[in-house]
Amino acid sequence: MVIVIFLASLALISITLWAGDRQTQGTEQSAVPVYSYKIITVYPHDKAAYTQGLVYDGQILYESTGLYGNSTVRQVDLETGKIQQSYSMPTRYFGEGLTIWKDRLIQLTWRSRTGFVYNKSDFKQIRNFSYEREGWGITSDGLHLIMSDGSDTLSFINPDTFTDNGSIRVKERGKPVFNLNELEYINGSIVANIYFDNRIAIISPETGAVTGWIDLRELTAREKNLSTVDVLNGIAYNPKNGTLLVTGKLWPELFEIEIQKEGRPVFL
Numbered sequence: 269m270v271i272v273i274f275l276a277s278l279a280l281i282s283i284t285l286w287a288g289d290r291q292t293q294g295t296e297q298s299a300v301p302v303y304s305y306k307i308i309t310v311y312p313h314d315k316a317a318y319t320q321g322l323v324y325d326g327q328i329l330y331e332s333t334g335l336y337g338n339s340t341v342r343q344v345d346l347e348t349g350k351i352q353q354s355y356s357m358p359t360r361y362f363g364e365g366l367t368i369w370k371d372r373l374i375q376l377t378w379r380s381r382t383g384f385v386y387n388k389s390d391f392k393q394i395r396n397f398s399y400e401r402e403g404w405g406i407t408s409d410g411l412h413l414i415m416s417d418g419s420d421t422l423s424f425i426n427p428d429t430f431t432d433n434g435s436i437r438v439k440e441r442g443k444p445v446f447n448l449n450e451l452e453y454i455n456g457s458i459v460a461n462i463y464f465d466n467r468i469a470i471i472s473p474e475t476g477a478v479t480g481w482i483d484l485r486e487l488t489a490r491e492k493n494l495s496t497v498d499v500l501n502g503i504a505y506n507p508k509n510g511t512l513l514v515t516g517k518l519w520p521e522l523f524e525i526e527i528q529k530e531g532r533p534v535f536l
Contacts, residue, residue, distance in 0.1 A: 300440055301480045303534055305487070305525040308511055312349035315495055315520040317342075321366030321375065321405065321450060322502035324513055329504065330388075332366035332375050334517075339363030341375055341391055346513075349522070355391040357384075365406035365450055367413065369427050374413065376403030383430070397430040405451035405460065409473060414458060416451055420444040422458065422476070436476035438469070445469060445478060452503040452512075454536045459512075461501050468503060468514075470536070482527055484514065491519050510535040 313319075321332035324346070331342045339361055343353040357363055362378040372394065373386040379402055385394045401417040408414065412433055413425040424433040438445045438460075447463035457479070458471040466488045470480035484500055491497045498517035506513060506524065510533075515522040527534045 298441075300478055301529065303480055303482045304528045305482060305484065305512075306528055306533075307487075307523055308509070308526055309524040311346055311522045311524070313515050313519055313522040314344075314349060314351065315497075315518055318498070318517045319502040319515055319519070320364045320517075322504040322513065322515065323366055323368050323407075323452075324504035324506055325368055326507055329513070330366060330368070330373060331502070332363050334363045334378070336360070336362050339377075341366065341373060341386060343391075346522075353391060355386070355393075364403045365416070367406045367408050367451075369408055369413065374406060374427075376406050376415070378403055399425075399430070404463075405449050407451040407453045407458065409453045409458075414451060414453060414473070416448040416460065418447055418449070418463065420446045420448065422448060422451075422471070422473075436473065438471055438476045438478065440469075440478040450501050450503055452505055454505045457536055459503055459536065461499075461503060463501075464499055466500055468500075468512075482512075487514070487523060487525075488516070491516060491521065495520050505536075512536075 318334045320334040323330050329344045329346045331344050333340045337359045339357040341355045342351050345352055361380055364376040364378050366375045371388050373388050375384045381399055383397050404418045405416040413427050415423045420438050421435050423435045426433050448460050449463045450461040452459045458473050460469045466485040468482040469478050472479055488500050497519050500516045502515040504513040511524050511526050513524055
């Protein structure tokens with residue numbers, strides 16, 4: 269009798285473990301959603317701009333450009349693409365990501381481990397700050413600055429002291445996602461350009477999990493047919509329309525796009 273109960277218990281344990289394995293496998297194999305897009309408007313863009321950061325406050329478009337000797341912070345007229353105001357960085361700096369914090373603009377540099385804070389209205393430099401990594405992309409969730417450095421890690425930064433407040437590792441179904449670049453925070457999600465990838469990742473700021481991809485391969489192909497262009501880079505959010513503004517390095521166009529799934533609008 270004891271032997272029968274023991275064997276039954278082993279069978280029950282085996283069934284439980286088998287069911288658990290199947291559940292784990294199902295989770296690992298579940299596909300991350302891939303979203304398409306619809307072009308709403310095509311705007312002109314300075315094809316000499318090596319776009320590193322893009323941010324829109326609902327009225328004015330701000331852009332950071334890179335390359336040594338050509339790095340700038342700009343105020344750009346969205347409709348015409350004309351530069352309305354510009355600040356040229358010292359030639360030793362390679363400009364990177366850009367974000368808005370209250371009435372200020374915050375810009376990173378690539379390998380100088382130095383960031384700059386400007387008055388949003390006149391680009392007057394207020395201060396600089398240091399960080400112990402490369403600077404790639406930057407955005408804000410309203411409480412922290414969120415920064416990428418080209419790895420699979422996003423760092424949360426105190427916007428007043430510029431000290432680290434933790435980090436997350438970005439993964440898709442358990443696998444690290446590297447080359448995180450330009451960032452934008454939209455309604456509880458981080459969206460990120462991936463360097464040398466024609467997709468935009470949608471990321472949970474709590475877990476680092478990639479919850480979706482926006483496939484822009486056709487958009488990149490279109491630009492390559494128009495001009496000699498570099499990679500996709502630059503994401504800004506238009507809160508009025510619930511759309512994204514996207515462009516790339518040396519692209520002659522900037523696009524306002526509506527994110528879609530199976531032909532229907534998806535609002536991030």
